[in-house]
Amino acid sequence: MDRAGQIALLKTLLNYVDAKTTATADAPWRNDVTAYTCPERHAREEEILFRKRPLVTGLSCDWPQPGAYRTDDFAGVPILTVRGRDGKLRAFLNVCRHRGAKVAQGSGSAAAFTCPYHGWTYGSDGMLRGLPEEAVAFPGVRAERPGLIPLPLAEKYGMVWVVPTPAPNRAADLDIEPWLDGLGPDLASWNLDTYHFHDRRVHHEEMNWKLLVDTFHEGYHFGFLHKDSLSGILLPNVSEFTPFGPNFRIVYPRTKLDRLRTTPESEWDLMWNSTIIYSMFANTIFSPQGDHMEIYRMFPVDGRTDRAVMEASFYIPKPVASADEKRHWDANVELAMKVITTEDFAAGRTTQIGFGSGAQSHVVYGRNEPALAHYHKSIRRALGLAVEDAAVQTAAE
Ligand code: FES
Ligand SMILES: [Fe+2]
Incomplete structure (x- = not known):
């Protein structure tokens, strides 16, 4: 104002x-x-x-540096929001692409997220980085599921919004202005x-x-x-x-x-x-x-x-x-x-x-x-x- x-x-x-x-x-x-x-x-x-609209998720300072992350299940789906090494804030469904366990817990700072179940590991950009026994047990699987499922996120005015449902085209970015209505x-x-x-x-x-x-x-x-x-x-x-x-x-x-x-x-x-x-x-x-x-x-x-x-x-x-x-x-x-x-x-x-x-x-x-x-x-x-x-x-x- x-x-x-x-x-x-x-x-x-x-x-x-x-x-x-x-x-x-x-x-x-x-x-x-x-x-x-x-x-x-x-x-x-x-x-x-709670699923179709952008929800305020916090202020930018909740993710002060690359690797800073927060998990959040309040909207009824598990969400992981993490600042990448490139400084960009991204949100994902906090659901392992193997059999669905949560890959991150609580909040903090991490270079990567290793699923506690079988050790699949994801980078702060959500991409699958490590897949134990990949060659023998999971041939061809990485191409089919290269990373966590992104959620649309907007970071603007020092505030952060996430839509808890993936976009049909898996878009990671969200234009928040139409939702702010001025x-x-x-x-x-x-x-x-x-x-x-x-x-x-x-x-x-x-x-x-x-x-x-x-x-x-x-x-x-x-x-x-x-x-x-x-x-x-x-x-x-x-x-x-x-x-x-x-x-x-x-x-x-x-x-x-x-x-x-x-x-x-x-x-x-x-x-x-x-x-x-x-x-x-x-x-x-x-x-x-x-x-x-x-x-x-x-x-x-x-x-x-x-x-x-x-x-x-x-x-x-x-x-x-x-x-x-x-x-x-x-x-x-x-x-x-x-x-x-x-x-x-x-x-x-x-x-x-x-x-x-x-x-x-x-x-x-x-x-x-x-x-x-x-x-x-x-x-x-x-x-x-x-x-x-x-x-x-x-x-x-
Ligand atoms: S469910 Fe995550 S590694 Fe198996
Ligand atoms: Fe009051």
Whole structure:
């Protein structure tokens, strides 16, 4: 986002505060609770949202040098992402071409990957380099299966995306722009390729994966649910909402926004006066947070509508150089994880139980929760389901 865009956003937020209002949808929108409970719909989400679309996989700094690799099974298929000796980042199905064992485990740095089962070995470019007993046991096999199966990958703006399904032509490259729907300039403005990885947490939950995402999508709850944690930091029920196709940006003003009224415009800074949320359709929240970056990725677990996992990753502007700096960044991680898992997700867990009670066929998103309606309408469109306009929705109860 350029400087003029940042100033305009801050002015919009100040106007909202003055007028005691926020970005609004035209009308409330009702979402069928089966969106969170129906196994058939869930299977469709897994197939379309988690297999066919590019998923944010991390920032470039997660693979800082040639040989750096990460494995990841969250999308339901085993993925190996590794930076080659040529500096190029590649993704593969982490499936041995012999009999299918995982060739790489966890994350780290490696010059090659040797399958633990029978020792077939692959280079960081995915090509099969070693095949024990090849001449006698596997004549002609190498030509038929020369390497791991590539997955389409994009590395741009310091961010990385992977499609978990191989392209029909086995293409390794992905043009991410059509999927960003105009978000590219915003991403470019954060200079993500200058950041450093700090910490990563994996958190399991007993609720639908979309409930984990939903909690980032509105500030209506800040003053209630977070009254003892964030209410002194973030202004409740004020935000600016900007869609980019199914993706969107929400800017939540911090309580210190008021100070801008007595500060020259040339000194205004968006990052320090707000919390910014980019919802990168459909499962990722990317959040510039004052002095660091956070990425939250949500996935369903075990094919269940009521089990999910969140991977939270924290990135900092300079590598930690002292115990004090480490304490500072660790405290940021702890605060974020505590608020999200013990406040937001605690409410979400009860929501999932409520869905199963039969109390109501629909939940309702208020005019002050425009991102929620946009998000769930976008999911319906992606799944090929009809989207009813709020004006023609009839309240079911
Ligand atoms: S399954 Fe990998 S070497 Fe046999
Ligand atoms: Fe929250």
